[in-house]
Amino acid sequence: MRSVLYPGSFDPVTVGHMDLIRRASALFERVVVGVLHNTQKPLQAFSIEQRISLLQEAASGLINVEVCAYSGLLVDAVRQSNVDGVLRGLRAGMDFDMEQQMARLNRQMAGVETVFLAASPSVLHISASMVREVGRLGGDLRGLVPDSVRERITDTLGGRSKEGETHG
Numbered sequence: 001m002r003s004v005l006y007p008g009s010f011d012p013v014t015v016g017h018m019d020l021i022r023r024a025s026a027l028f029e030r031v032v033v034g035v036l037h038n039t040q041k042p043l044q045a046f047s048i049e050q051r052i053s054l055l056q057e058a059a060s061g062l063i064n065v066e067v068c069a070y071s072g073l074l075v076d077a078v079r080q081s082n083v084d085g086v087l088r089g090l091r092a093g094m095d096f097d098m099e100q101q102m103a104r105l106n107r108q109m110a111g112v113e114t115v116f117l118a119a120s121p122s123v124l125h126i127s128a129s130m131v132r133e134v135g136r137l138g139g140d141l142r143g144l145v146p147d148s149v150r151e152r153i154t155d156t157l158g159g160r161s162k163e164g165e166t167h168g
């Protein structure tokens with residue numbers, strides 16, 4: 001495999017995502033980060049444009065990494081991006097069952113293979129949902145999201161929580 005699509009919601013990008021993207025950029029010739037534009041999940045903290053822009057900024061030093069949006073089936077995004085397969089990260093056992101199911105499904109539907117990278121120990125506990133919660137409650141996101149985009153993420157999550165307070 002020379003090129004991969006690394007798909008996800010990235011709501012928002014975390015240091016865990018960047019651990020994987022950095023390592024993938026050293027392993028593959030081309031890494032396409034695919035941000036799912038899920039119109040059925042309108043309650044995302046960050047818009048598709050914000051999620052893409054944060055990722056582009058965080059990955060700006062990695063010349064073989066590009067960021068794009070996709071909607072619909074992942075296997076269609078693989079075809080459209082002209083990559084050889086899918087990349088996913090594995091943290092703990094809880095990821096494993098769901099990831100295997102997705103990988104098998106994509107292989108059965110379209111012959112698309114998935115490769116997995118084990119998350120680095122230092123980021124095992126980090127998830128986008130935890131980042132959203134910490135940010136909304138006014139916690140410090142240092143070490144949880146990339147430094148280059150921390151202020152933007154903090155402002156957006158903090159702003160959302162203030163909006164919530166205003167409207168009860």
Ligand code: PNS
Pocket residue numbers: 007008009010036072073074075102105106
């Ligand atoms: O970061 P996430 O939310 O764990 O990523 C899940 C994602 C976006 C990779 C997956 O839900 C996806 O690509 N869905 C698109 C629809 C699809 O193809 N579903 C069938 C099997 S993945």
